[in-house]
Amino acid sequence: MPTYQADAIVLRRLDYGEADRILTLLTREHGKLAAIAKGARRAKARSAGSLDLFARSRMMLAKGRNLDVVAQVERRGDVRHISGDLQRTAYACLVSEIVDKVLEDRHPVDEVFDLVVETLDRLNAVDRSPRADSAWFLMRILDQLGYLPQLQDCPGCGQPLPEASAWFSPLLGGVLCKACGAHDQAGSALSVNSLKVLRLMAADDGEMYGRLRITAELLDEIEDALEAQLEYHLDRRLKSLEFIRSLRH
Numbered sequence: 001m002p003t004y005q006a007d008a009i010v011l012r013r014l015d016y017g018e019a020d021r022i023l024t025l026l027t028r029e030h031g032k033l034a035a036i037a038k039g040a041r042r043a044k045a046r047s048a049g050s051l052d053l054f055a056r057s058r059m060m061l062a063k064g065r066n067l068d069v070v071a072q073v074e075r076r077g078d079v080r081h082i083s084g085d086l087q088r089t090a091y092a093c094l095v096s097e098i099v100d101k102v103l104e105d106r107h108p109v110d111e112v113f114d115l116v117v118e119t120l121d122r123l124n125a126v127d128r129s130p131r132a133d134s135a136w137f138l139m140r141i142l143d144q145l146g147y148l149p150q151l152q153d154c155p156g157c158g159q160p161l162p163e164a165s166a167w168f169s170p171l172l173g174g175v176l177c178k179a180c181g182a183h184d185q186a187g188s189a190l191s192v193n194s195l196k197v198l199r200l201m202a203a204d205d206g207e208m209y210g211r212l213r214i215t216a217e218l219l220d221e222i223e224d225a226l227e228a229q230l231e232y233h234l235d236r237r238l239k240s241l242e243f244i245r246s247l248r249h
């Protein structure tokens with residue numbers, strides 16, 4: 001069987017048969033693909049741990065008739081702080097659900113691979129805020145998809161937005177001035193400080209974003225806006241978001 005190498009992250013996994021697992025992998029070289037890990041659920045499996053959810057490995061895969069087969073795994077880094085924490089796991093699930101939805105099979109996108117690696121590393125760092133890091137991921141993936149929200153001029157009337165509290169409209173894809181916001185049913189309120197943070201995120205200023213102390217109230221507004229924008233463009237509810245929302249309340 002012909003083989004190939006891949007730098008791979010486990011996005012999803014499904015028990016299969018007696019002892020196998022079917023994996024959805026995000027690879028740098030070949031994009032998203034499904035593969036089978038034979039015997040992965042046996043207690044003494046050599047791959048155990050390396051094929052944990054969200055784990056990154058150097059893999060050798062063999063071309064199969066239906067699914068490619070994981071032939072060798074060499075673990076890179078660890079994800080134990082994600083695995084050991086419900087909230088971090090929930091945000092990592094959100095990342096993997098979104099990436100799984102937006103990427104086509106076997107279409108590698110370097111920027112998305114790098115973004116996922118960076119986000120999972122951050123979610124695994126106990127001194128970081130998983131909410132702030134996942135919000136950053138949402139803005140960056142919106143940028144990748146070409147759905148950056150409009151944050152300078154009101155998409156309703158075209159006027160530059162004043163430095164004031166406003167309204168986020170996923171329908172119109174951006175922040176509405178107060179007057180236009182009054183006619184929008186589906187959006188959410190946005191304080192002037194949240195608008196400033198969103199602008200910084202949209203400008204890809206990660207350094208400044210990392211230095212901000214973002215309060216829970218601001219994060220609520222920022223998450224509401226970015227999640228609504230993404231769900232609107234994907235035209236579907238994200239399952240992991242429903243779970244995250246239930247954790248928040």
Ligand SMILES: [Zn+2]
Pocket residue numbers: 154155156157158159176177178179180181
């Ligand atoms: Zn307006």
